[in-house]
Amino acid sequence: MKASFETKKDDLPVSIYPTNKEMGMAAAEEAAAVIREAIQDNGHANIIIATGNSQLTFLEALSAREDVDWSHINVFHMDEYVGISADHPASFPLFLHRHIIDKVKPGNFYPIIGMTKDPEETCRRYEQILRENPADLCALGIGENGHLAFNDPPLARFDEPKWVHVVRLADSCKRQQVGEGHFKSIEDVPAEAISLSIPALLTAKRVLAIVPEGRKADIVAQTLTGPISPLCPASILRTTAHAHLYLDADSGARIRA
Numbered sequence: 716m717k718a719s720f721e722t723k724k725d726d727l728p729v730s731i732y733p734t735n736k737e738m739g740m741a742a743a744e745e746a747a748a749v750i751r752e753a754i755q756d757n758g759h760a761n762i763i764i765a766t767g768n769s770q771l772t773f774l775e776a777l778s779a780r781e782d783v784d785w786s787h788i789n790v791f792h793m794d795e796y797v798g799i800s801a802d803h804p805a806s807f808p809l810f811l812h813r814h815i816i817d818k819v820k821p822g823n824f825y826p827i828i829g830m831t832k833d834p835e836e837t838c839r840r841y842e843q844i845l846r847e848n849p850a851d852l853c854a855l856g857i858g859e860n861g862h863l864a865f866n867d868p869p870l871a872r873f874d875e876p877k878w879v880h881v882v883r884l885a886d887s888c889k890r891q892q893v894g895e896g897h898f899k900s901i902e903d904v905p906a907e908a909i910s911l912s913i914p915a916l917l918t919a920k921r922v923l924a925i926v927p928e929g930r931k932a933d934i935v936a937q938t939l940t941g942p943i944s945p946l947c948p949a950s951i952l953r954t955t956a957h958a959h960l961y962l963d964a965d966s967g968a969r970i971r972a
Contacts, residue, residue, distance in 0.1 A: 716741035725943075728958075729939065731962045735927040741961060746773075754784060761852075763792065775814070778815045783819075790816065792827060793855065795827040842915075849918070852920070857934060857935070859894075859930060860934065866912065874914070878911060879912065880910060882910050922959070926962055927962065929965035
C-alpha cells in the first residue's frame with residue numbers, strides 16, 4: 716500500500732494515504748510484519764492496541780490478514796473507565812471483543828477491569844503483567860485534545876514512573892467520547908479511568924500512531940508543528956524514532972505544504 720505523501724517531523728516518519736481504508740490497510744501491513752518477526756524471534760508476540768472509532772479500519776484490516784498466527788499473540792489494551800462493567804456499551808474490552816478479539820481468537824487477551832473496588836491495585840496488577848510481557852507493538856490513536864490513551868493535557872507526564880495509573884478525564888476528552896457516540900451526555904462519562912502511561916506506551920519496540928478523519932486535522936498539525944509539550948501529549952511522538960504516524964487525506968490536510 717503506497718502512501719500519497721511522506722515526510723518526517725523530527726524523528727517521526729509520517730505517511731498520508733488517500734483514504735481511511737487505505738491508511739488502515741497500510742498500518743495493518745506493517746503491524747503484521749512486526750508481529751511475524753516477534754513470533755519468529757520469540758515464539759510469541761505481545762501487542763497493545765487502541766480502541767475508538769478512528770481505529771476501525773486498522774482493526775478490520777489486521778483481523779482479516781491471513782499471515783498472522785493469532786494463537787501466539789498476547790493482546791493488551793490501553794485504558795478503561797473506572798466503574799463501568801465489561802458489558803457496558805462504552806466498555807473498551809467490549810469494543811475490542813466486537814472488532815477483533817472474537818474474530819481472531821488470540822492466545823491471550825488481558826482486559827483492564829473497570830468494575831473494581833481498588834483501582835490502584837488493578838493498576839499494579841496490570842503493570843506487572845505488562846512488565847512481564849514486553850510489548851513488541853503498540854498501535855495507538857491520538858485524541859482530539861492530543862491525548863495518548865487517557866493521558867490528557869495538561870497533566871500528561873512524559874516521565875510518569877508508573878506504567879498504569881488512575882487519571883481524571885478532561886472535559887475535552889469527555890466531549891470526544893460523547894461525540895463518538897459512547898455516551899449520551901458529558902455527565903454520563905465517568906470522571907476517572909485506568910490508563911497506560913505515556914512511557915508504557917512508548918516502551919513497545921514499534922509504535923504505530925493511526926490517526927484518520929478530518930476532526931483530527933487540527934491536533935495532527937499541532938502535534939507535528941507545535942512545541943513538544945504536555946499541552947499536546949502526542950507531540951512526544953516526534954522524539955520517538957521507533958514510531959510511525961499514519962494519516963488519511965483528511966487528518967493530514969494541514970501538513971502537506
